[in-house]
Amino acid sequence: MNKWTxxxxxxxxxxxxxxxxxxxxSTGITLLVAMMFWASLCQGxxxxxxxxxxxxxxxxxxxxxxxxxxxxxxxxxxxLFLIFSARLDFYPWxxxxxxxxxxxxxxxxxxxxxxLVAVAAHFFVRRTLAGAPGARALAVLYLLAxxxxxxxxxxxxxxxxxxxxxxxxxGPYFFIEAFYLGICATAxxxxxxxxxxxxxxxxxLKDAASLLFGFSLLWAGQLFAQYLTIWYGNIPEEVGxxxxxxxxxxxxxxxxxxxxxxxxxxxxVMVSKAAKLSPPVVGAVAVLVCLGYVLERLxxxxxxxxxxxxxxxxxxxLVGLPVVWATLVVRQVKTPA
Numbered sequence: 001m002n003k004w005t006x007x008x009x010x011x012x013x014x015x016x017x018x019x020x021x022x023x024x025x026s027t028g029i030t031l032l033v034a035m036m037f038w039a040s041l042c043q044g045x046x047x048x049x050x051x052x053x054x055x056x057x058x059x060x061x062x063x064x065x066x067x068x069x070x071x072x073x074x075x076x077x078x079x080l081f082l083i084f085s086a087r088l089d090f091y092p093w094x095x096x097x098x099x100x101x102x103x104x105x106x107x108x109x110x111x112x113x114x115x116l117v118a119v120a121a122h123f124f125v126r127r128t129l130a131g132a133p134g135a136r137a138l139a140v141l142y143l144l145a146x147x148x149x150x151x152x153x154x155x156x157x158x159x160x161x162x163x164x165x166x167x168x169x170x171g172p173y174f175f176i177e178a179f180y181l182g183i184c185a186t187a188x189x190x191x192x193x194x195x196x197x198x199x200x201x202x203x204x205l206k207d208a209a210s211l212l213f214g215f216s217l218l219w220a221g222q223l224f225a226q227y228l229t230i231w232y233g234n235i236p237e238e239v240g241x242x243x244x245x246x247x248x249x250x251x252x253x254x255x256x257x258x259x260x261x262x263x264x265x266x267x268x269v270m271v272s273k274a275a276k277l278s279p280p281v282v283g284a285v286a287v288l289v290c291l292g293y294v295l296e297r298l299x300x301x302x303x304x305x306x307x308x309x310x311x312x313x314x315x316x317x318l319v320g321l322p323v324v325w326a327t328l329v330v331r332q333v334k335t336p337a
Contacts, residue, residue: 008322009076015318017083019311027315028306031084033297034315036153037181038323039077039114040174040293044182045070045327046121047146050139051179053128059207062200063189068125070326074118078111080319090305093163101160110156113149120145150175158297161304165241169226176222180215180262181293184286187212189327191283198279206276212285213270220263244303254299261292 016034020027049067052060060067085107088094093101124138151171159170187208194201230238245251266285275281294316298307 005322005326006072008325009073012318012321013076013079013083016080016315019314019318020083020086023308023311025087026306027087027308027311029084029087029090029301030308030312031080031087031315032157032305033294033301033307033312034319035077035080035084036157036297037290037294037316038319039074040150040153040178041181041185041290042070042073042077042323043117043121043146043149044178044180045185046074046125046182047143047175047179048182048186049128050124050142050146053124053139054136054143059204060186062204063186063193065129066189066327067186068129070323071118071121071125073323073326074114074121076319076322078114078118081111081114082107091160091163092304093160096163101163106156110152113145113152117142117145117149146178147171147175150178158300161301162241165238167226167238167241169222169229173222173226176215176218177262177293177296180219181290183208183211183215184289185327187282187286191279191286192328194279202277205279205282206273209270209276209282209285212266212282212289213276216263216266216270220267223259223263245299251299251302254295258292258296258299261288261295 016031020031045067049060049064051057052064088103088106091101094103099105120138120142124135124142127138128135151174154170154174158174159165159167187205190201190205190208194205227242230236246255265288269275269281269285275285301307
């Protein structure tokens with residue numbers, strides 16, 4: 001880990017806190033969007049490395065250390081969530097007094113889940129980099145913590161805005177997308193490394209591009225499963241959530257863009273072998289998927305909570321600064337032997 005990454009993360013958190021205090025309620029739930037994007041990307045990076053460790057994947061070896069050494073960034077997100085907890089009054093369940101949606105319990109369990117992911121990542125990464133036994137067991141523990149944390153993001157952070165509406169497939173949808181973001185971040189690292197040394201890194205770039213292609217299909221299948229369940233389960237009460245987000249502009253346009261960003265463009269472009277070997281093409285597809293994720297979160301949240309159009313890009317940039325520094329700016333990728 002570069003010596004500047006942790007100080008940058010601390011500075012980013014302090015700047016976000018200052019921005020939230022200065023803007024007050026006018027920021028709305030903007031921080032929630034920024035947190036979900038960068039937390040999902042960072043958690044997805046380590047989840048990809050953990051899955052590679054369990055499967056014995058060799059393709060990730062040239063980039064593995066760079067991926068693993070992003071784990072301290074996970075400590076930003078419990079702090080950011082505590083800052084966001086001052087915005088709980090935007091949730092409609094705040095005065096309902098249910099046992100699960102009780103404010104103190106809400107804050108404690110979500111903060112704890114973010115801390116748990118960071119701690120699990122710490123032990124997994126340290127054991128893996130040291131080449132010590134037990135790395136696979138810790139990889140399993142990290143993936144379990146990752147799934148729990150992403151599921152809580154889905155159920156608590158987003159779905160509870162539509163209380164008492166529920167969807168049990170929301171959790172898997174979120175952690176699959178987080179893993180997808182982890183692949184995108186890895187593809188961007190490899191695109192940069194391949195640009196510098198094409199002969200050494202191009203085979204690994206092709207493998208990452210193949211994963212982008214495969215996860216575009218997996219994402220489409222997961223999306224279809226949401227609607228298939230409504231149909232064969234005959235549960236029309238779930239249609240209201242979808243209708244609210246597709247019946248008006250610009251939410252309809254955002255939904256269409258998201259579909260193209262997550263599936264049609266990655267699938268259509270990455271099916272080509274030449275595209276898989278091109279750093280600019282792979283990098284552009286990865287960035288498009290990331291943009292699709294941000295817009296999809298806006299699609300979920302705009303009908304229920306205010307998002308400040310100026311503060312949103314500022315907070316995305318502030319939270320993302322240490323992540324971009326650690327993954328794309330600092331040169332830590334070694335040429336394969």
